[in-house]
Amino acid sequence: MMAAFGFALMIVLIKISGERLPVTQILFVRQLGMALMLSPGIIANLPGSLKTEKMHLHGTRVLFALGAMLFGFTAVIHMPLAEATALGFAKSFFVTIFAVIILKETVGVYRWSAVAVGFIGVLVMLQPGTAGYSLYGLMAVAGAACAGLVMVVIRLLSRTEASQTILAYQAVGVGLVMMVPAWMYWVPPTPREWVLLALVAIVSYWSQKANIYAYKHGEASLLASLDYIRLVYATFFGWLLFHQLPSTLTLVGAGIIVLASIYTIHRETRRKQRLASDPDARGFNNS
Template sequence: MALNWFHRLPDNLKGIAYLMLASLVFSLMALMIKLLGQRLHLTQILLVRQIGMVVMVAPAILRNFPGSLRSARPGLQLLRVGCALVAMLCGFTAVIHMPLADATAIFFAKSFFVTILAVLFLAETVGVYRWSAVLIGFAGVLIMLQPGTDNFSIYGLASLTGAAGAAAVMILLRLLSRSDSPDTILSYGALGVGLVMILPGIYFWQRPTASEWFLLAAVAVVSYFAQKCNIFAYKHGEASLLASLDYVRLLWATLLGYLIFDQFPGLPTWFGAVIVIAAAIFTIYRETRRKQGWNSVRSGNDEN
């Protein structure tokens, strides 16, 4: 009963609330993976993470079995697994080898990839102003990457590739949430990625310390929680709008990177991030104006 006010909110606002919570939890997950990656191989981290995810989704799988594994669109589920692998392997490699804030800032290109993919696959309407914001945002990403200079890092390119993969996952979540339950979506993700990680995870296996086991378990728990929030966010809100709000993760990444690793973003990162964030904020502004315009037309109170 206490949450009735939340359920009465417009879908986009509910999506934003879920996304804000997911952003905080994802930042904590990235921090833990960076700590673990100082000694353990990424495939080992992901293998343990996926085992934990399978354990957590097992009750939902068994409760509704076999319906919990029955997808209306299995091809899209497998495609999502492939895109998730690209996003995780590339994105987390960048997180491990780059300052946390730098990897996070470059990953913001995800929001612009989502805008493009939302037009192509979700039939969302994007006007010239929002297309301009996308181009300006990518210019900011180039400033952070610094291609052609000694400061260019292949890990920055890995972060950008991970952003494209994550954007594809978001679009697929939006499509799958129309036909499949959140538990089915999580089950395919946990099982699919876990199966792929078995062989490389075992090959690169190193015996974790007690503290590393704790972090590995924590990564699995927060990953499950964050993904649930993310699924609900994209079930309720428009993909292009929600992606533009994810920039708040930079605040958490900067704070955590400074406190734990004594790393602080350089001037190119800040300059590029400001451009990307400004483009994202402009996207939100244009989306709000578009919604207000539609509401005015529907109510017969056109104030233009």
């Protein structure tokens, strides 16, 4: 729950920072700060902390992590927090799709049905063809798609790479890519904005640390379900700080997305448990 609160606080800080600062600048400073906080561990474990035989996968992760953050942060800045957060939960549906395509996982009727229902929730929230339709809503979904692909790439990397190596390449790689656009569109921050940018980096770093610790010591499906508390935090912060309350359609769509996501995670956890107890049970099933 602390990680969920931290991630919700992070998007609040990004939204406030984005009132005047470009998203490229926010992302660059965030990555620079995270790289600095990771550097003691990286330096202490050199050269092993940067040793890899999967540079192409690290490059792929950096590219799509960049897309996830650029699309996601832009959506957060321009949309109500609750809407942007709920659309971001579509990530779990894209994880299922990309796991089938890339990892050749078997997905049965129940999980495909949950994915289909989840995308109905996305359409309810996007409201295509109406006055409520927004380019930023599409950007939130694009960010979720990129994040879903990142999760699948991390599964591939985690087979051979240490978690510190994965984090290091992502933090440094995205920061380096964003250096040029951040410099081109740099807006001198005020002292208040420097504090906000520093907090974005600090909160992001410690939220990720808390998330990693929780998944290391807790039950994965329960923790994944608790992550949806972020929507409650986002709704509260949106109301308190920005006077934003979700519409009825937003609540309906968000409810569909969250329930379908939780069900998808539940079925995925059951599948992993079956494979752990019977590694040969890889044929078609209804999970």
